[in-house]
Amino acid sequence: MRVREKTSTYGGSMRVLLAESNKDVADLLRHKMQRHGYDVDLTETGAEILEMYPKYDLLLLDLDLSDIDGVEVCRAIREVSEMPIIALTEQDAELVRVLCLMEGCDDCLTKPYGFRELLARIEAVMRRVRHRPTSVQRISRGPLSIDRGTREVRLNGELVTMTRREFNLLYVLASQPETVLSRERLMAEVWGQANPSHFSGRKGSRTIDTHVNAVRNKLGNNGWIVTVRGVGFRFGGH
Structure with missing residues (x-):
C-alpha cells in the first residue's frame, strides 16, 4: 500500500x-x-x-x-x-x-x-x-507604526527594538483596538498555545505583566496598553 x-x-x-x-x-x-x-x-x-x-x-x-x-x-x-x-x-x-x-x-x-x-x-x-488567520500586515495608530511583515515598530519614525514576544503582544492588542483581551486569550494568541490553562495563576500573570511593562517602557508611555482591572488589557491608542 x-x-x-x-x-x-x-x-x-x-x-x-x-x-x-x-x-x-x-x-x-x-x-x-x-x-x-x-x-x-x-x-x-x-x-x-x-x-x-x-x-x-x-x-x-x-x-x-x-x-x-x-x-x-x-x-x-x-x-x-x-x-x-x-x-x-x-x-x-x-x-x-x-x-x-x-x-x-x-x-x-x-x-x-x-x-x-x-x-x-x-x-x-x-x-x-x-489555520492561523491572515492578519493585517501594517497597523498605524497616530505616531505608532507596527509592521508585521518586517516585524518593526516605529514611534515618531524612530525604530523601537522589541523581542519577538513583545512585538507579538503589541501587535495582537493593536490589531483589536476596541477589544479587551483576557490574560488567557493573550497567552493563547501571543504564546501560540492551544491550552492556555497551562499558564493560569501567578506565574502566567507575572509573565504577561513583565511583557506588558517592557512594551510600555520601550514606548515611553503607559497609555499605549491599558489595564482593565479584573479583565485583562486593551490597546490604548495613546
Missing part, C-alpha cells in the same frame, strides 16, 4: 528536522516517519539546529542536547521564527513541560511516547499552523 506523502507548507513533501541525542532512537524514528510520508533529517547539536532550521517545516526537539540546552534553542528560534516546534523530554515533570510551552514550543511529549501519539501531535500542531 502506497504511503501518502505529507505536504509541506511550501509545496513538496513535509520536511522535518529531528534533533535526537540517542542515535539509535533517531534512526528508528526517521525510518518510521519516512514510511509515513515525511522527509526527515537528523541532527544532535543545538548549534546545527540554529543553522539548519529555516529549511524545515517542523522541528522535533530533544531537550537533552550535547552542547546547548534545548529550551535555550527553542528560545533563540522563537525570537525570529514562528516555526512549529514539538519538544521531546525524558523529564516527566510539570515544570519542564510548562517551561517548554512558555518558551514557545507548540507541544511537549514525555519519553517514552508512542509513535501513533507523536504522529497525532504532529498533525494537530500543523493543523493549527495551517
Whole structure:
C-alpha cells in the first residue's frame, strides 16, 4: 500500500528536522516517519539546529542536547521564527513541560511516547499552523507604526527594538483596538498555545505583566496598553 506523502507548507513533501541525542532512537524514528510520508533529517547539536532550521517545516526537539540546552534553542528560534516546534523530554515533570510551552514550543511529549501519539501531535500542531488567520500586515495608530511583515515598530519614525514576544503582544492588542483581551486569550494568541490553562495563576500573570511593562517602557508611555482591572488589557491608542 502506497504511503501518502505529507505536504509541506511550501509545496513538496513535509520536511522535518529531528534533533535526537540517542542515535539509535533517531534512526528508528526517521525510518518510521519516512514510511509515513515525511522527509526527515537528523541532527544532535543545538548549534546545527540554529543553522539548519529555516529549511524545515517542523522541528522535533530533544531537550537533552550535547552542547546547548534545548529550551535555550527553542528560545533563540522563537525570537525570529514562528516555526512549529514539538519538544521531546525524558523529564516527566510539570515544570519542564510548562517551561517548554512558555518558551514557545507548540507541544511537549514525555519519553517514552508512542509513535501513533507523536504522529497525532504532529498533525494537530500543523493543523493549527495551517489555520492561523491572515492578519493585517501594517497597523498605524497616530505616531505608532507596527509592521508585521518586517516585524518593526516605529514611534515618531524612530525604530523601537522589541523581542519577538513583545512585538507579538503589541501587535495582537493593536490589531483589536476596541477589544479587551483576557490574560488567557493573550497567552493563547501571543504564546501560540492551544491550552492556555497551562499558564493560569501567578506565574502566567507575572509573565504577561513583565511583557506588558517592557512594551510600555520601550514606548515611553503607559497609555499605549491599558489595564482593565479584573479583565485583562486593551490597546490604548495613546
